[in-house]
Amino acid sequence: xxxxxxxxxxxxxxxxxxxxxxxxxxxxxxxxxxxxxxxxxxxxxxxxxxxxxxxxxxxxxxxxxxxxxxxxxxxxxxxxxxxxxxxxxxxxxxxxxxxxxxxxxxxxxxxxxxxxxxxxxxxxxxxxxxxxxxxxxxxxxxxxxxxxxxxxxxxxxxxxxxxxxxxxxxxxxxxxxxxxxxxxxxxxxxxxxxxxxxxxxxxxxxxxxxxxxxxxxxxxxxxxxxxxxxxxxxxxxxxxxxxxxxxxxxxx
Amino acid sequence: xxxxxxxxxxxxxxxxxxxxxxxxxxxxxxxxxxxxxxxxxxxxxxxxxxxxxxxxxxxxxxxxxxxxxxxxxxxxxxxxxxxxxxxxxxxxxxxxxxxxxxxxxxxxxxxxxxxxxxxxxxxxxxxxxxxxxxxxxxxxxxxxxxxxxxxxxxxxxxxxxxxxxxxxxxxxxxxxxxxxxxxxxxxxxxxxxxxxxxxxxxxxxxxxxxxxxxxxxxxxxxxxxxxxxxxxxxxxxxxxxxxxxxxxx
Numbered sequence: 352x353x354x355x356x357x358x359x360x361x362x363x364x365x366x367x368x369x370x371x372x373x374x375x376x377x378x379x380x381x382x383x384x385x386x387x388x389x390x391x392x393x394x395x396x397x398x399x400x401x402x403x404x405x406x407x408x409x410x411x412x413x414x415x416x417x418x419x420x421x422x423x424x425x426x427x428x429x430x431x432x433x434x435x436x437x438x439x440x441x442x443x444x445x446x447x448x449x450x451x452x453x454x455x456x457x458x459x460x461x462x463x464x465x466x467x468x469x470x471x472x473x474x475x476x477x478x479x480x481x482x483x484x485x486x487x488x489x490x491x492x493x494x495x496x497x498x499x500x501x502x503x504x505x506x507x508x509x510x511x512x513x514x515x516x517x518x519x520x521x522x523x524x525x526x527x528x529x530x531x532x533x534x535x536x537x538x539x540x541x542x543x544x545x546x547x548x549x550x551x552x553x554x555x556x557x558x559x560x561x562x563x564x565x566x567x568x569x570x571x572x573x574x575x576x577x578x579x580x581x582x583x584x585x586x587x588x589x590x591x592x593x594x595x596x597x598x599x600x601x602x603x
Numbered sequence: 604x605x606x607x608x609x610x611x612x613x614x615x616x617x618x619x620x621x622x623x624x625x626x627x628x629x630x631x632x633x634x635x636x637x638x639x640x641x642x643x644x645x646x647x648x649x650x651x652x653x654x655x656x657x658x659x660x661x662x663x664x665x666x667x668x669x670x671x672x673x674x675x676x677x678x679x680x681x682x683x684x685x686x687x688x689x690x691x692x693x694x695x696x697x698x699x700x701x702x703x704x705x706x707x708x709x710x711x712x713x714x715x716x717x718x719x720x721x722x723x724x725x726x727x728x729x730x731x732x733x734x735x736x737x738x739x740x741x742x743x744x745x746x747x748x749x750x751x752x753x754x755x756x757x758x759x760x761x762x763x764x765x766x767x768x769x770x771x772x773x774x775x776x777x778x779x780x781x782x783x784x785x786x787x788x789x790x791x792x793x794x795x796x797x798x799x800x801x802x803x804x805x806x807x808x809x810x811x812x813x814x815x816x817x818x819x820x821x822x823x824x825x826x827x828x829x830x831x832x833x834x835x836x837x838x839x840x841x842x843x844x845x846x847x848x849x850x851x852x
């Protein structure tokens with residue numbers, strides 16, 4: 352927590368010194384000055400993007416974690432075909448840039464399926480799809496790191512495959528991969544900015560739109576940077592808290 | 604044990620290889636209900652593989668394994684029939700580290716025996732009493748000593764109320780001062796009429812408890828005898844050499 356406070360203070364200092372020193376005529380903070388009516392409206396407009404950035408990222412991460420786990424499991428099978436499916440999926444999906452995937456899902460897929468798709472779901476699906484390949488690799492590594500003896504013990508008390516995974520293997524694997532999952536969540540929050548290109552009203556899109564009307568890119572994009580910074584530091588703190596809590600659970 | 608009762612475990616010309624290396628060669632062994640068998644032999648002789656085949660942790664390649672009348676084939680159905688009858692205790696304990704002692708014991712009975720939380724809990728506490736560590740129920744495995752962990756592992760297997768208990772070198776990973784507390788629990792269990800196969804080098808325990816000694820070397824059963832004869836007058840050269848080595852100290 353103190354680390355976050357320190358970073359925020361540092362950011363504020365940088366903003367304050369640059370705006371108050373000689374180059375002050377380069378800055379026009381009035382666009383986002385909360386004490387003026389229009390500045391407040393602009394600020395509200397910018398921060399309003401937070402809702403979709405968070406909603407989109409959370410939706411996408413939930414889908415991609417679930418999909419990642421389902422794709423990781425065949426990768427651990429003894430069966431060659433199942434492992435082949437896992438490898439193919441991971442290699443193919445991992446090779447497509449996220450931006451390309453977003454464009455493909457939003458503009459391409461409706462043409463193929465005949466169904467139109469909302470900007471939100473196109474973005475969520477594209478982000479989730481892209482991330483699922485990475486989640487799958489994280490889960491596979493996590494599950495593979497669990498000792499073989501745990502499976503044997505589970506079998507020896509007659510647990511079936513699903514129960515073995517649910518009660519024995521995954522709870523241990525997830526503890527180990529939590530830092531990596533946190534990483535992916537942060538990554539997702541940042542990559543959600545790409546969905547602005549298809550018109551999603553999230554943080555980046557809002558900033559772009561305001562820049563077009565106000566012609567103050569420096570101030571507006573600085574606010575944008577700050578928005579992501581605050582959001583992601585909060586998420587990081589949350590992930591660390593969760594890690595500590597889960598550690599505490601085992602070491603009680 | 605009575606000779607006319609149907610055997611609890613029956614192995615008929617069981618063989619298995621890991622690649623080019625044949626770990627089990629034509630193993631034939633019959634264990635009656637309530638009989639206690641101790642398997643010994645040099646490391647790599649196939650002892651562990653033998654007992655791991657009996658509950659299907661390893662799959663045998665040829666021959667027949669019959670457990671309490673059920674043939675253990677490679678299919679899931681036969682595994683599901685056999686495993687509930689067989690409890691297993693491992694060298695490395697293999698407790699579930701993220702679960703408390705109590706949850707380690709109740710997981711199997713709740714999920715596979717249809718016991719309610721309360722029933723499973725009562726049963727678990729009863730077995731923890733039996734292995735003399737009921738006060739550790741709320742702790743996590745890593746806060747217990749090795750001996751305590753292995754006793755929890757024994758209780759976990761017993762909670763499934765198996766007909767057979769397999770022990771795979773249960774004291775080999777323990778500090779010397781903890782071996783006895785585990786052996787004591789095993790002796791007590793032997794007294795209760797449980798069918799047991801123990802892979803162990805604890806020859807004192809074997810002498811006290813075993814009905815039959817099995818000596819394995821290079822994947823074969825070299826000698827089978829009651830403990831008195833096994834220890835005092837081993838027949839084969841290989842068995843004599845082995846006993847000499849481990850009984851020296």
